[in-house]
Amino acid sequence: MAKHKIIMNNVSAQIADKAILNNISLRVDDQEHIGIIGPSGSGKSSLIRTINGLLPISSGTIEIDSQTITASQPSADCSKIGMVFQDYALFPHLTVLENLTLSPTLRNENSTRDIKDRAFSLLDKVKMNGFGNRFPASLSGGQQQRIAIARCLMTEPEILLLDEPTSALDPEMIHEVKSVLEGLMQSQLSIIIVSHDISFIKTTTNRVIFMDEGKKLSDQATDLFFTQPENERQISFIQQLDH
Amino acid sequence: MFDLLSALDFLSFGFYPDIDKWRLVLAIVIIPMHAVLTVFCVKNRYRLSYCLVLTLGLQMLTLWLSIGDGAILRSVKLDELSGLCLNLLLAYWSIPLATILAAGICFILINASSKSLAYILGLFFDLIRSLPLVTLLFFNTLILPMLFNPKLIITRLEAAWITLIFFLCAYTIQIFLGAYEAISYHQHESAKALGISGWKKYRHIDLPQMLKHSLPALISTYIGMIKDTTLVMIIGLADSLGNLQLLISRNAYKHYYIEFFFILGFLFWLTCTLCGWWGKQLERTSNYGKT
Amino acid sequence: MINSNHRILSIVLWLAIFGIITAMISNLHLHISRQNLEFGFDFLLQRSGFDIGDTWITHQANMPYWNAILSGLVNTIIVAAFGIVIATLLGLVLAIMAKAPFVIIKSVSDVYINIFRNIPLLVQILFFHTLLINTLPEVNNAYTIGASYVTNRGIYLPTTSPWVLIPIITLPYFFITRRIKTGVFLSVISIGILYFSQWEHPVLNRFNLSGGGSFSIEWLALVIALSLYTASYIAEVMRGGFEAISYHQYETARALNISYIKMMRHVILPQAKPIFLPALLNQYLNLTKNASLGIAIGYPDFFGVTAGTILNQSGRALEMIFIVMVVYSLVNYFSITMISKISHPQWKRHV
Numbered sequence: 102m103a104k105h106k107i108i109m110n111n112v113s114a115q116i117a118d119k120a121i122l123n124n125i126s127l128r129v130d131d132q133e134h135i136g137i138i139g140p141s142g143s144g145k146s147s148l149i150r151t152i153n154g155l156l157p158i159s160s161g162t163i164e165i166d167s168q169t170i171t172a173s174q175p176s177a178d179c180s181k182i183g184m185v186f187q188d189y190a191l192f193p194h195l196t197v198l199e200n201l202t203l204s205p206t207l208r209n210e211n212s213t214r215d216i217k218d219r220a221f222s223l224l225d226k227v228k229m230n231g232f233g234n235r236f237p238a239s240l241s242g243g244q245q246q247r248i249a250i251a252r253c254l255m256t257e258p259e260i261l262l263l264d265e266p267t268s269a270l271d272p273e274m275i276h277e278v279k280s281v282l283e284g285l286m287q288s289q290l291s292i293i294i295v296s297h298d299i300s301f302i303k304t305t306t307n308r309v310i311f312m313d314e315g316k317k318l319s320d321q322a323t324d325l326f327f328t329q330p331e332n333e334r335q336i337s338f339i340q341q342l343d344h
Numbered sequence: 345m346f347d348l349l350s351a352l353d354f355l356s357f358g359f360y361p362d363i364d365k366w367r368l369v370l371a372i373v374i375i376p377m378h379a380v381l382t383v384f385c386v387k388n389r390y391r392l393s394y395c396l397v398l399t400l401g402l403q404m405l406t407l408w409l410s411i412g413d414g415a416i417l418r419s420v421k422l423d424e425l426s427g428l429c430l431n432l433l434l435a436y437w438s439i440p441l442a443t444i445l446a447a448g449i450c451f452i453l454i455n456a457s458s459k460s461l462a463y464i465l466g467l468f469f470d471l472i473r474s475l476p477l478v479t480l481l482f483f484n485t486l487i488l489p490m491l492f493n494p495k496l497i498i499t500r501l502e503a504a505w506i507t508l509i510f511f512l513c514a515y516t517i518q519i520f521l522g523a524y525e526a527i528s529y530h531q532h533e534s535a536k537a538l539g540i541s542g543w544k545k546y547r548h549i550d551l552p553q554m555l556k557h558s559l560p561a562l563i564s565t566y567i568g569m570i571k572d573t574t575l576v577m578i579i580g581l582a583d584s585l586g587n588l589q590l591l592i593s594r595n596a597y598k599h600y601y602i603e604f605f606f607i608l609g610f611l612f613w614l615t616c617t618l619c620g621w622w623g624k625q626l627e628r629t630s631n632y633g634k635t
Numbered sequence: 636m637i638n639s640n641h642r643i644l645s646i647v648l649w650l651a652i653f654g655i656i657t658a659m660i661s662n663l664h665l666h667i668s669r670q671n672l673e674f675g676f677d678f679l680l681q682r683s684g685f686d687i688g689d690t691w692i693t694h695q696a697n698m699p700y701w702n703a704i705l706s707g708l709v710n711t712i713i714v715a716a717f718g719i720v721i722a723t724l725l726g727l728v729l730a731i732m733a734k735a736p737f738v739i740i741k742s743v744s745d746v747y748i749n750i751f752r753n754i755p756l757l758v759q760i761l762f763f764h765t766l767l768i769n770t771l772p773e774v775n776n777a778y779t780i781g782a783s784y785v786t787n788r789g790i791y792l793p794t795t796s797p798w799v800l801i802p803i804i805t806l807p808y809f810f811i812t813r814r815i816k817t818g819v820f821l822s823v824i825s826i827g828i829l830y831f832s833q834w835e836h837p838v839l840n841r842f843n844l845s846g847g848g849s850f851s852i853e854w855l856a857l858v859i860a861l862s863l864y865t866a867s868y869i870a871e872v873m874r875g876g877f878e879a880i881s882y883h884q885y886e887t888a889r890a891l892n893i894s895y896i897k898m899m900r901h902v903i904l905p906q907a908k909p910i911f912l913p914a915l916l917n918q919y920l921n922l923t924k925n926a927s928l929g930i931a932i933g934y935p936d937f938f939g940v941t942a943g944t945i946l947n948q949s950g951r952a953l954e955m956i957f958i959v960m961v962v963y964s965l966v967n968y969f970s971i972t973m974i975s976k977i978s979h980p981q982w983k984r985h986v
Binding site for chain 2: 642644645648649653659662663665666668749750752753754755756757758759761762765766769774792894925927928930931938942953956959960963964966967
C-alpha cells in the first residue's frame with residue numbers, strides 16, 4: 102500500500118524573481134487524498150501547478166512514478182495527471198461532447214467509438230446527460246464545472262489535481278458540484294485538492310497540508326490537524342475559521 | 345452613338361473575348377456561392393480542413409475558368425482579363441490565400457523555438473505594412489522579374505497578385521496576433537493540463553478562437569482589399585477603373601463621366617456592403633451558444 | 636519530442652529563408668550585370684534635367700536629383716497637413732451628428748460614412764479630378780475673386796512673404812485658449828501687416844496665368860478626396876470613442892440641462908479624446924500613406940517624383956525603391972512609436 106505516487110524534494114519556484122514556493126518536500130501515496138489549505142497567496146495553487154508542469158520549478162525534483170521533473174527538464178507526461186481549474190476553462194468553441202473527446206482523440210489512444218462511449222458514461226456520472234451538444238457558454242457555472250471534471254477524467258488519470266473547484270460558484274451550484282466531487286473521492290485515485298471549503302476538506306481527505314508564504318508549515322492527518330495544531334500560525338488560521 | 349450597354353459591358357468585362365464571357369460570368373458567380381458555402385460550413389461546424397480543401401478547390405476552379413486553357417477551354421491571354429471582373433477575381437484570389445498564409449505564419453510566430461526567426465518574419469511583414477500599397481505594386485512589377493530566374497517570366501498581373509496576397513497577409517497576421525493575445529491564459533493552461541500542445545493545440549484550440557475573435561477586423565480588412573484592387577490601374581492593368589478612364593477619354597462618352605463614376609462607385613459600394621453583410625452573418629453563425 | 640519537432644521546423648525555415656534570399660540576390664546580380672546597370676547613390680548629386688511645375692520648394696532642370704526628392708517630400712507633407720486638418724474637422728462634425736438626438740441629422744451622417752467608406756479612394760480621387768477639370772472654366776474666362784483666379788488648372792492667389800502668415804496661423808490658438816485681448820491685438824497687427832506688405836498678384840495672360848502662388852487642380856482634387864474619404868473613417872473612430880463613454884455621462888448632462896453641442900464640447904469630447912486618439916493618429920498615418928495615390932492624377936508628391944519621374948529619367952529602379960522604403964519605414968516607425976507612447980496608460984493617467 103505505502104507506495105509513493107508523488108515525491109517532491111526541496112521544490113522551489115519563482116515567478117519573475119519573486120519566490121512563491123520555498124523548499125517544499127512532500128510525499129503523496131497511492132490512493133491518498135490530500136487537502137491543501139492556507140491563506141490567499143500562500144502558494145497553494147502554485148504547488149499543484151508544479152506537479153503537472155504548468156509552473157516550472159527553479160530547484161529541487163518532483164518524481165511522479167518513474168518520471169522525474171527538475172528545473173532543467175520541465176516537461177511532464179500529463180496523461181496520468183488530471184486537473185480541474187477554478188474557472189472551468191472549457192473550450193468555448195467546442196460543444197460539451199467535443200470538449201470531452203478532444204484530448205483522447207488527438208492522442209489516438211482508442212477508437213472514436215470507445216472514446217464517445219466513455220464520454221457519455223462520464224456525462225452520466227456527473228449528471229449531465231443530454232447536454233452533449235450544448236456549448237459551454239449556454240451552461241451555468243456549476244454545470245460547466247461538472248463538465249470540466251468529466252473532461253479531466255476522460256484521460257483516465259491516476260492523479261487528480263483540484264484547484265479550488267468550487268470557489269467561483271454560487272452557493273446553489275456549489276452543492277451540485279460537491280456531490281459530484283464526493284463521488285470522486287470514493288474512487289481509487291490520488292487526489293490533491295486546494296480549497297477554502299474546510300468542511301469539505303474535513304470530510305473527504307486523509308491528510309491536510311497547511312501553507313503560508315510559500316512554505317509548508319504543517320502536514321498532519323485530517324482529524325489531528327483540527328484538534329492538535331502544530332504551530333502558532335495554524336492555530337490562528339483555525340481560530341479565524343471558527344468565526 | 346451613346347450605347348450604355350456596351351459601355352457597361354466594357355466596364356465589367358473589358359477586353360475579354362466575347363465567346364468566352366460565359367466562363368468569366370461562371371467564375372464570378374462562384375464567389376458568392378463560396379461565401380454562402382462558408383457560412384453553411386461554419387453553421388454545421390464542418391472541420392477546418394474541409395473548408396480549406398473547398399476553398400483551394402474553388403480557387404483553382406475560378407483560375408482555370410478565367411485564364412486556364414484546358415482541353416475544353418480555349419486559351420485566354422492574361423492581358424485580356426480586365427474590367428470589374430479583374431477587381432473581383434483579384435480580391436477573391438488574394439483574400440483566402442492571404443488568410444491561410446497568415447494563419448500558417450502566425451503558428452511559426454507563436455511557436456517558433458528560435459526567437460530570431462520570429463523576429464525576421466515580423467520585420468519583413470512590418471516593412472510591408474509600413475509601405476503604401478501603390479509603392480509595393482509599383483516596385484514589385486519592376487523588381488520581382490529581377491529577383492526570379494530570368495527564364496521565369498512574371499507578368500504584371502502575377503506581380504500584382506503576389507503583392508496583394510503579401511500585403512493582405514501582413515495586415516491579417518497583425519489581426520491574428522492581436523486575437524491570440526485576447527485568448528485567456530486559462531485556455532492555454534487547460535490545454536497543457538490535457539496534454540495538447542504544438543500544432544494540435546494551435547489547430548484545435550488557438551486557431552478557432554482566433555478566427556472568431558478577429559472576425560470583425562478581418563472583414564473590414566477584406567473590404568479594404570476589395571477597394572484596394574483598383575490600385576492595379578496605376579501599374580497599367582486594365583481593371584474597371586482603368587477601363588472607365590479609357591471610356592471617358594472617348595468623345596462619345598466624354599460628357600457622361602459623372603454617370604460612369606456613379607455606376608462604378610455604386611458597384612463597389614454594393615460589393616463592399618455585401619461583404620460586410622456576409623461578415624455579420626458569419627459572426628452570427630459562429631456565436632457558440634452565446635445570446 | 637515536441638521541442639525537437641519545433642527545432643527541426645525552425646531549421647528548415649531558416650534554410651528556406653536563407654536559400655530564397657541567396658537565390659534572389661544572385662538573380663539580381665545576374666540581372667544587373669547583364670543589363671550593365673550600376674548600383675550607387677552618387678547620381679543624386681547630378682543635374683536632374685526636368686522641371687516640377689507644382690511645388691512648394693522650387694525644382695528646375697539644372698538642380699540635382701535630391702532637390703526633386705525633397706520638393707516631392709514637402710508636397711506630400713503639405714497635402715497630408717491640409718488633408719488631416721480638413722478630415723479631422725469634418726470627421727468631428729459627422730461624429731457629433733451621428734450621436735445627435737434627431738433622426739434626420741443622424742441618418743445624414745450614417746449615409747455619408749456608409750458611402751465614402753465603401754467606395755475606393757482611387758475612384759474618388761479620379762472622380763474629383765475629372766469633375767474639377769470639366770466644371771471649372773478655362774484660363775481665358777477664369778472666375779475672378781478679388782485678385783485671385785479660379786480655373787481648371789488650379790487656383791491662383793496673390794502671394795507675399797511667408798513670414799506674414801505666422802501671426803495669422805497663430806491667431807486661432809489665442810482664441811481657442813480664450814486669450815481674447817492678445818488675439819484681437821494680433822489680428823489688428825496682422826491686418827496691418829497684410830495691408831502694407833508687398834503683394835505679388837497673378838497676371839492673366841492670353842493663354843496662361845503668371846506670377847503669384849497657386850494650388851494646382853491635382854492638389855485640390857487630391858486634398859478633397861483624401862479629406863472626404865478619411866473623414867468617414869475618422870467619424871467612425873470618434874463615434875467609437877463617444878460610445879465607449881458611459882451613458883450616465885449623457886444622462887447627467889441632460890439632467891443638468893446642458894445643450895447638446897455644449898455637452899459634446901465640455902463633457903463628452905474631453906473624456907473620449909484619450910480613448911480615440913491612438914486610432915485617430917493611425918488614420919492620419921493612413922492618410923499620409925494614401926497621398927501616394929496622387930501619382931494616378933500626376934500630382935508630384937514624394938512617391939510620384941521618386942518612382943515616377945526620377946525612375947523614368949535615370950532608370951535607377953533599385954536605388955529609388957531603397958529610398959522610398961527607407962523614408963516610409965522611418966515615417967511609419969516614428970508614428971507608431973508616438974502612437975504607442977500616447978496610448979500608454981501612464982500618459983492616460985495625466986489627462
